[in-house]
Each structure stands twice: as structure tokens, then as C-alpha cells.
Amino acid sequence: MTSFTKPIIRRKNEPTNELGLVRADYDGAMSTLCAGCGHDAVTASMARAFFELSIEPHRAVKVSGIGCSSKTTAYFLRESHGINTVHGRMPSVATGAIAANHELTYIGVSGDGDSLSIGLGQFVHAMRRNVNMLYMLENNGVYGLTKGQFSAAADMGSTAKKGAINELPPIDPVALALSVGATFVARGFSGDREQLVPLIKAGLKHKGFGLIDVISPCVSFNDHKGSTKSYEHTYKYYNPAVHADYVPPSKQIKAAYDAGDVMPIELHDGGQITLRKLENGYDPRDRAAAVHKLFESGQSQEIVTGLLYINEDHKDMHEMARMDDRPLNAIPYSELNPGAAKLKEIQKSFR
Amino acid sequence: MKPTNTRNPDYYHKVVDCQWACPAHTPVPQYIRLIAQGRYGDAYLLNRESNVFPGVLGRVCDRPCEPACRRGRLEAEPVAICRLKRVAADHREDITDRLPKKPAKTNGKKIALIGAGPASFTVANDLAPLGYECTIFEKLSEPGGLMRSNIPAFRLPEKVLSEELDCILDMGVELKLNSPVESMSAFLAQDWDAVFVGTGAPRGKDLNLDGRWEDGAKDNIHIGIDWLESVAFEHTKAIGKNVLIIGVGNTAMDCCRTSLRLGAKNVKVMARKPRQFFKASVWELEDAEEENIEIMVNHSPKAFVHKNGKLTGMVFDLMEYVIDDNGRITDQKVTGQTTIPCDDVILAIGQDNAFPWIEESCGIELDKWQVPVVDETTFESTRKGVFFGGDSAFGPKNIIWAVEHGHQAAISIHKHCQGKMLTGRLPNEVDMAPTKMGMFEWRYSNSYDDAERRKMNHVELTKRFAELDVEVELGFTPEQIATEVERCLNCDIQTVFEPSLCEECDACIDICPVECLSITPDGDEDTLRASLSASEKIAGQDLFVSSALPMTKRVMIKDENVCLHCGLCAERCPTAAWDMQEALIQIHHADDQDEGAVP
Numbered sequence: 001m002t003s004f005t006k007p008i009i010r011r012k013n014e015p016t017n018e019l020g021l022v023r024a025d026y027d028g029a030m031s032t033l034c035a036g037c038g039h040d041a042v043t044a045s046m047a048r049a050f051f052e053l054s055i056e057p058h059r060a061v062k063v064s065g066i067g068c069s070s071k072t073t074a075y076f077l078r079e080s081h082g083i084n085t086v087h088g089r090m091p092s093v094a095t096g097a098i099a100a101n102h103e104l105t106y107i108g109v110s111g112d113g114d115s116l117s118i119g120l121g122q123f124v125h126a127m128r129r130n131v132n133m134l135y136m137l138e139n140n141g142v143y144g145l146t147k148g149q150f151s152a153a154a155d156m157g158s159t160a161k162k163g164a165i166n167e168l169p170p171i172d173p174v175a176l177a178l179s180v181g182a183t184f185v186a187r188g189f190s191g192d193r194e195q196l197v198p199l200i201k202a203g204l205k206h207k208g209f210g211l212i213d214v215i216s217p218c219v220s221f222n223d224h225k226g227s228t229k230s231y232e233h234t235y236k237y238y239n240p241a242v243h244a245d246y247v248p249p250s251k252q253i254k255a256a257y258d259a260g261d262v263m264p265i266e267l268h269d270g271g272q273i274t275l276r277k278l279e280n281g282y283d284p285r286d287r288a289a290a291v292h293k294l295f296e297s298g299q300s301q302e303i304v305t306g307l308l309y310i311n312e313d314h315k316d317m318h319e320m321a322r323m324d325d326r327p328l329n330a331i332p333y334s335e336l337n338p339g340a341a342k343l344k345e346i347q348k349s350f351r
Numbered sequence: 352m353k354p355t356n357t358r359n360p361d362y363y364h365k366v367v368d369c370q371w372a373c374p375a376h377t378p379v380p381q382y383i384r385l386i387a388q389g390r391y392g393d394a395y396l397l398n399r400e401s402n403v404f405p406g407v408l409g410r411v412c413d414r415p416c417e418p419a420c421r422r423g424r425l426e427a428e429p430v431a432i433c434r435l436k437r438v439a440a441d442h443r444e445d446i447t448d449r450l451p452k453k454p455a456k457t458n459g460k461k462i463a464l465i466g467a468g469p470a471s472f473t474v475a476n477d478l479a480p481l482g483y484e485c486t487i488f489e490k491l492s493e494p495g496g497l498m499r500s501n502i503p504a505f506r507l508p509e510k511v512l513s514e515e516l517d518c519i520l521d522m523g524v525e526l527k528l529n530s531p532v533e534s535m536s537a538f539l540a541q542d543w544d545a546v547f548v549g550t551g552a553p554r555g556k557d558l559n560l561d562g563r564w565e566d567g568a569k570d571n572i573h574i575g576i577d578w579l580e581s582v583a584f585e586h587t588k589a590i591g592k593n594v595l596i597i598g599v600g601n602t603a604m605d606c607c608r609t610s611l612r613l614g615a616k617n618v619k620v621m622a623r624k625p626r627q628f629f630k631a632s633v634w635e636l637e638d639a640e641e642e643n644i645e646i647m648v649n650h651s652p653k654a655f656v657h658k659n660g661k662l663t664g665m666v667f668d669l670m671e672y673v674i675d676d677n678g679r680i681t682d683q684k685v686t687g688q689t690t691i692p693c694d695d696v697i698l699a700i701g702q703d704n705a706f707p708w709i710e711e712s713c714g715i716e717l718d719k720w721q722v723p724v725v726d727e728t729t730f731e732s733t734r735k736g737v738f739f740g741g742d743s744a745f746g747p748k749n750i751i752w753a754v755e756h757g758h759q760a761a762i763s764i765h766k767h768c769q770g771k772m773l774t775g776r777l778p779n780e781v782d783m784a785p786t787k788m789g790m791f792e793w794r795y796s797n798s799y800d801d802a803e804r805r806k807m808n809h810v811e812l813t814k815r816f817a818e819l820d821v822e823v824e825l826g827f828t829p830e831q832i833a834t835e836v837e838r839c840l841n842c843d844i845q846t847v848f849e850p851s852l853c854e855e856c857d858a859c860i861d862i863c864p865v866e867c868l869s870i871t872p873d874g875d876e877d878t879l880r881a882s883l884s885a886s887e888k889i890a891g892q893d894l895f896v897s898s899a900l901p902m903t904k905r906v907m908i909k910d911e912n913v914c915l916h917c918g919l920c921a922e923r924c925p926t927a928a929w930d931m932q933e934a935l936i937q938i939h940h941a942d943d944q945d946e947g948a949v950p
Contacts, residue, residue, distance in 0.1 A: 004919065005798075006862060007801070009425065009915070010426075011425060011913060012424065034925065035923045035925045041861060044860070190856075190857070191855055217856070223854075231854045231902065232902065235855065235902040
């Protein structure tokens with residue numbers, strides 16, 4: 001054998017979701033990433049989140065750019081829609097797709113290179129517009145596909161595999177998102193799927209732009225001593241601060257939550273995100289508090305994770321732009337294209 | 352939980368479900384790999400080490416391995432282990448010069464083996480090459496015990512049996528035929544260093560109902576095992592047109608199919624209970640039904656009917672049972688009666704041990720069931736130096752159990768003759784051998800094959816009744832062999848985990864096609880199992896729990912129950928914390944019990 005594939009095996013008594021599908025129905029092609037890559041764990045977490053939310057694969061859209069992380073859209077949800085775009089241009093393609101049909105579930109998969117260097121402008125404006133999608137930024141601080149140069153997310157003072165020291169300050173996607181108006185801002189770690197899977201579920205159900213910056217170690221080029229994005233470093237300074245669980249409308253228990261311990265946040269679909277492990281009265285609806293917490297923890301090298309900020313009140317792009325509620329494919333052709341006479345009439349109004 | 356001790360030799364042995372279930376612990380995956388490589392002779396010899404009669408057992412074994420097969424937990428059908436064993440036997444090259452040999456000189460110890468069945472032959476097989484002078488005493492004119500007298504030739508050809516018996520006799524074993532032992536006390540007075548009794552459970556149960564002993568009728572009522580023996584030795588050559596078989600065990604299946612071959616046209620097997628309570632193996636039932644045998648359930652025998660000094664039929668109570676959720680019968684009632692006409696009745700309702708030839712004065716204690724009191728480890732009776740094995744030890748079981756009894760008794764006899772303690776036996780051991788050859792390359796066929804179990808081809812119905820000895824099963828074709836060997840999951844290639852190397856990247860968890868791995872905070876077994884998606888517990892298979900992992904002090908757990916041994920976890924692991932290693936289970940026999948034994 002020169003390569004291997006993961007066989008599809010139907011087991012007796014395999015758990016199914018509300019659609020009667022099994023977890024493996026949400027898998028994709030075999031990953032060709034390095035063995036042990038954090039991205040594979042993120043892929044598995046995304047597949048599990050879609051499975052647990054019982055989203056029909058053909059009602060989901062995967063979009064990505066270029067890079068190791070962007071390859072991973074091939075590795076889950078084999079029966080969904082998807083497009084690999086030009087480097088850094090995934091946000092605009094996603095924006096267009098959502099404008100055309102906002103009834104599907106959109107997930108973007110990108111990396112620190114694709115999002116924070118070549119695609120930084122696109123990334124920021126998608127957040128500004130509050131495009132209704134979940135944006136997974138798989139962050140390993142390094143250009144893995146081109147063999148280990150520092151990315152814009154590399155921390156100052158961290159070293160490359162051969163010892164070179166990074167002297168440039170990093171772009172923190174979470175800080176960036178908080179400053180430009182993303183409405184669901186979270187950080188996760190590929191090694192903690194107990195936290196990550198519920199976070200992805202909450203992000204998919206949030207209406208508006210959701211960012212999850214996932215620390216996802218590169219085993220081949222950034223998993224050494226001196227790296228601040230290695231498994232060892234991340235486990236050492238890891239702080240799962242805010243745990244978010246998505247509770248669907250059907251499963252809600254209207255029990256009294258112990259205030260201060262669990263905080264419920266109502267979502268547009270009637271479901272709920274419940275937040276746990278809140279420290280010292282931290283309120284993720286308070287943007288200033290989120291910024292403060294982020295910079296405070298940064299000083300002690302601590303990697304604070306979880307749902308750091310959420311705003312359910314802000315309008316998403318579709319609503320702001322007062323677009324038709326129907327997907328374009330559901331609008332009759334005569335309405336989409338009212339004809340030459342109508343065009344003339346419109347042009348006339350501008351003269 | 353306490354970290355799993357994989358150094359316990361039983362831990363990895365248990366994971367190899369088939370080998371663990373086999374009384375003689377035949378290394379099934381290992382010999383299937385040899386068959387896959389076309390090394391039939393090697394596969395045969397490996398089989399022979401543990402089960403002694405691969406050709407016989409490849410046809411008629413009770414196959415405790417197959418219901419245990421891991422494959423059966425994934426889909427419906429286990430690997431056709433028994434049929435593959437037959438492949439090794441049928442296609443082996445000449446291996447005569449690789450068999451244990453008659454030693455140049457004997458050690459002067461005289462061992463008597465009573466009854467020429469599988470148990471005695473196994474003892475002889477183990478002891479003769481060590482220099483023991485073994486003599487087998489048999490009351491019939493041919494050796495083989497029930498393998499010859501009760502298993503019909505259409506299932507086990509005479510040639511196959513004789514070959515495997517002969518190669519043991521060729522080790523310098525003396526066989527005395529037509530030599531029943533009629534008095535144990537007289538026999539023990541002879542100069543034996545040890546005596547082994549392997550006389551089986553030779554007394555078929557009778558059914559004392561009304562009309563059983565009526566003159567004229569009683570000649571048409573037969574005891575199953577006696578009748579089969581009489582057919583095997585060609586004393587009985589015909590039977591009536593309409594035959595009823597009472598009982599629904601494997602002997603009943605042999606009786607009904609043999610009846611068809613002696614001229615019966617209409618054979619019914621009468622069962623007292625519903626199908627799920629049948630004693631016969633599923634495949635034996637299928638084979639009988641393929642020959643248009645009718646199996647009638649819920650008929651309880653009541654009386655024999657005769658007219659003018661001739662058996663004409665049998666009366667049955669029609670039964671109805673109340674069965675609870677656990678499948679147990681909690682109540683029963685008779686709903687009516689029916690008479691079914693017949694010319695002959697064969698009783699196949701079980702068999703008992705019988706030792707009329709063992710006098711009380713011998714010091715061999717028999718319990719109230721007439722079963723000897725035998726030590727379960729040493730197989731020694733209450734008289735020193737007298738051992739029992741096979742059906743004669745603990746009542747009717749099967750050939751493969753008889754073989755294992757023989758192995759254990761041989762160890763005891765060897766120790767007894769050396770004046771050593773019988774209980775000081777070598778424990779099983781496990782050797783681990785690496786299997787990694789390179790990137791994506793292992794020393795075994797690790798990729799999962801979803802082929803279905805191959806179906807054995809049978810001789811056409813129209814041809815198989817012509818002679819009594821037309822073997823029904825044709826054996827696997829080369830194509831069937833090639834497919835079936837790939838169905839084996841190689842459960843003996845173990846997933847070996849080294850916690851100190853683990854980086855907790857979750858790669859193994861994600862790649863596992865059956866989701867049997869998890870990294871989770873330590874807890875009790877139920878908590879740990881809850882973190883697995885396939886968490887139902889199946890008896891016998893353990894949960895593997897590692898020691899604390901270096902980064903987070905969580906533990907790696909693995910459900911041994913559903914693992915496919917596909918090696919993807921080891922393939923995907925960046926630090927080689929997972930490795931695939933072949934577990935070679937060392938099962939000891941008489942020849943390696945002590946240093947300096949004659950090889």
C-alpha cells in the first residue's frame with residue numbers, strides 16, 4: 001500500500017442523529033495533512049458539530065481559501081456544497097453566496113496565512129458587514145505549506161524550527177474581530193474538543209458573523225521548544241475560560257439557572273447558548289470587558305479560550321442591506337429579470 | 352481506573368476472540384495469514400500443534416471460535432474459520448518429515464490409553480515423541496472413537512480421519528483393536544506407569560414411553576449413537592420409508608441425514624421446544640433443511656403406536672410455551688395431541704457416561720451421575736496415576752474439548768512419571784513482535800475488506816444420496832479462499848500504546864473508523880465508557896486504560912470490543928505512541944514443560 005483510506009464501516013447500534021444519519025455520514029475524503037496535524041482534529045470537530053445539530057449535509061456550504069487549513073473542507077461533509085477560492089478571497093465569495101441564498105448554513109475554513117496576510121482586508125470587511133457565517137481560523141502561527149516561515153500570527157520572541165526569532169508583533173484575530181464588529185468571537189484549541197464542538201455548534205446557530213480562532217498546532221514546522229503554538233505550550237498555558245453550549249429550541253429546559261454560574265443567551269432561532277465557567281462576573285455581552293480580558297491574559301502568556309464576546313442584537317448583512325428574504329433560486333425569473341422596459345424605466349429615473 | 356496491565360498474558364489473548372474461545376487456543380489469525388500466503392503446509396502444522404486434527408476439525412468442529420469472531424460484531428457473519436482450516440488440510444504439501452517423530456529410544460515409561468478417540472490420540476501425540484511407550488486399547492475394530500462411529504462419512508471422509516490417526520500411530524504408538532477393557536482392577540494390576548481413560552460418553556439415552564418395548568415394535572426404535580455406529584460399520588444398511596428422529600441436537604442431524612442415504616423418503620425431526628432452544632449448531636440445521644428434512648417444533652413424545660406387532664407411529668403432545676423477555680421458558684401447557692405415522696424411530700436425546708467396567712475397589716470415585724471425580728486442571732481421578740479426558744471426564748462436549756483435555760492430561764502424565772507436582776504447570780506467555788515495515792506498510796493485510804462470508808459449495812442434492820460416503824461439502828475454491836482470508840481482521844496484531852510518547856493531538860481518535868478511542872479525564876469505568884460513542888459493553892472484552900498522559904494527565908482509553916486492528920491509529924500517530932505488534936500467545940504442551948526434555 002502506498003497510502004491508506006479510512007474505511008466506511010456501519011456498526012451495529014451506531015448512534016444516529018435526528019435525520020437518522022451516523023457520524024461517519026459527515027466525514028469527507030481522507031486527509032492528506034501530516035499525521036498529528038491540529039487541523040484534522042478541527043475537521044473532526046466540525047463534522048461532529050454538523051452531525052449533532054442534525055444539519056442535512058446538502059443544506060451546508062463550505063468555503064475556503066488557500067493553505068493547509070483551506071484544504072480541509074474536502075475532509076468533512078462529503079455531500080455538501082463547497083468552493084476553494086483564490087488565496088485570501090474566501091470572505092467575498094462567501095458574501096456573494098450568502099446574498100444569493102441565505103437559507104443554507106455557511107462555514108468558512110481558513111488559516112492565519114490566508115486570513116491575516118493576503119486576505120486581511122477581505123476578512124475584516126466580512127466581519128464589518130456581519131455576514132451570517134461561521135469563520136474557522138485554524139491558527140498555527142506558521143506557513144506550513146511552504147515549510148515553516150513565520151505567519152502574521154506568530155508571537156514576538158517565538159522561534160522557528162531552525163531557531164530564527166520572530167521580531168514582529170502578531171495580529172490577534174480575536175482582538176481584530178472585537179474592534180471591527182464581529183458579533184460572535186471565540187477562541188478554541190484543537191486539543192480540546194469538549195469545548196470546541198459546542199462552540200462550533202453555537203457559532204453555526206448564531207445569526208451574524210462568528211469567528212472561532214482555533215489554536216491548531218503544526219506538527220511538522222511549529223511543534224518545537226520555542227514555539228508558542230505547539231501542543232506542549234498550548235496545553236501548558238491553556239485556560240478554558242468560557243464554555244458555551246448550544247441548546248436547541250426543542251430541548252430547552254426552563255429551569256432556574258443559578259445566576260453567576262450559567263448564563264443563558266437567547267438566539268434568533270429560539271434556541272439558546274448557555275455559558276458556563278464564567279470567571280468573576282465576566283459578561284461576554286460586554287465588548288469592552290472582552291477586550292480587557294484578552295489583553296490582560298495576553299500579558300501572562302495565558303491562552304484564554306471559549307466564547308469571549310457575543311452580540312445577538314446586531315443586524316446581519318442580509319437584514320442591513322434589506323435584501324429579499326427568498327433565495328434567488330426561489331424567485332420567479334420574471335421577477336429576477338423584469339425585462340428591458342423596466343430597465344429603461346429605472347434608467348430614466350436617474351436622468 | 353487502574354491502568355490496564357497489558358503484560359498479563361491473558362489481556363491480549365482475550366482480544367483475539369477466536370483463539371480465546373477455542374478450547375485448545377488455536378492461533379487462528381496466524382494460520383489464516385499463512386493460508387493467505389499459500390503456505391498451506393505451515394498453516395496445517397501450526398494448527399496441528401494445538402488442535403492435532405486439522406483435517407477432521409476443519410470439517411466437523413463445533414467451532415466455538417466462529418460465534419466469538421470479532422467480525423460478527425460488525426456485521427452478521429463471522430469469518431469462515433473452520434472452512435479455512437480445511438483449506439490448510441486439503442491443500443497442504445507433504446509434511447510427513449516435519450511431524451514429530453518416533454524417538455530413537457523410549458524412556459521405558461508405559462502409558463495405557465483406553466478408548467481410541469480424539470482424547471487418547473492427543474495424549475499419545477504429545478507423549479510418544481517424548482519417549483513414552485503408549486498403548487491404545489479400543490473395543491471396536493477401527494480407531495477414531497465417535498469421529499469414526501458417529502460422524503457420517505458424508506461429513507467426514509474416512510480417508511481424512513485415517514490419515515490423521517495414522518500419523519500419530521507412526522510416532523511409535525501401539526494400537527490394540529477389538530480389545531475392550533472389561534475390568535479396571537485387573538487392568539490396573541498390569542504394569543502401567545499411568546493410565547488414561549478416554550472412552551467417551553457411550554450410552555445413548557432411551558425414552559421409556561408406552562409401547563417402547565413391545566415385541567415387533569422395539570426393533571424399529573433405535574438409539575441414535577448406536578444406530579450411527581452400526582451404519583458406520585455397515586451392520587445396518589437400510590431403514591424404513593418414514594422415519595422420525597426424536598431430539599434436535601447434532602446427533603439428530605447426523606441421524607436424519609444418514610436415514611435419507613439409507614433409503615428413507617420422509618424424515619421428520621421432532622423437537623419438544625421452539626427453534627431458539629435447539630441444541631444443534633445452526634449450520635448443521637441448515638444443512639439438514641437443505642436436504643428437505645422437516646423439523647417440527649413443540650411436539651413432545653407421548654407414546655409409541657404399534658399394530659399387529661409392527662411400529663406404526665408415535666403420539667405427541669402439542670406444546671405451547673410462555674417465554675419471558677430473557678428468552679426463558681416460564682410456563683408450558685399441552686394444547687392437544689397428534690399421531691404421526693412412521694416405520695422407524697431414532698432417539699437422539701443425549702448420551703450419558705457409563706463405566707460398568709470400573710469396579711468400586713479401584714479407588715476411582717464416580718459421582719451420583721456416574722461421572723468420575725476429575726481435577727479440572729490436572730485431569731487426574733481420585734486414584735493417583737489414572738487420568739480422564741474427553742467426554743468421559745465431564746460428560747459430552749465435543750472433539751476440540753477432547754483434544755484440549757488430552758493436551759492437559761499429557762502434561763500431567765509427563766509430570767506424574769517424573770515424580771513432579773502435577774499443578775506446577777507453565778503459565779501462558781505472550782511474545783510481542785513488531786509489524787511495521789515502512790510508511791503505510793505493515794507485515795499483515797491491515798486494510799479493511801467488506802466482503803461477505805463465502806458460502807460453501809455443496810454437492811447437488813440429486814447426486815449426494817447415491818452413496819453413503821459422498822462428501823457433501825466441496826471445500827472452498829481458490830477465489831473463495833482469497834476472499835475469505837482477507838475477511839480476517841488479524842485481531843492478534845495488537846494496538847500497543849506508549850503513553851509517554853503521546854502528544855494528545857487526537858489524530859488517532861479522528862482516524863479510527865469505529866470510534867473506539869478517546870482521551871478523557873480519568874474516572875470509573877462507566878464514566879470512561881460514556882466518553883466513547885460505541886459504549887455498549889459486551890461480555891469478555893475489556894476497556895483499555897492508559898496511565899496518565901504527559902500533557903494533561905488525562906488517559907487514553909480504547910474499547911477493545913469494536914477495534915478492527917486496521918492500524919490506522921498507528922499510521923496516523925505522529926510520535927509512534929501507537930504501534931501494531933503481533934501478540935504470539937505461548938500455549939505450553941507436554942514437550943516444553945521442563946528443560947532437557949527430549950525434543
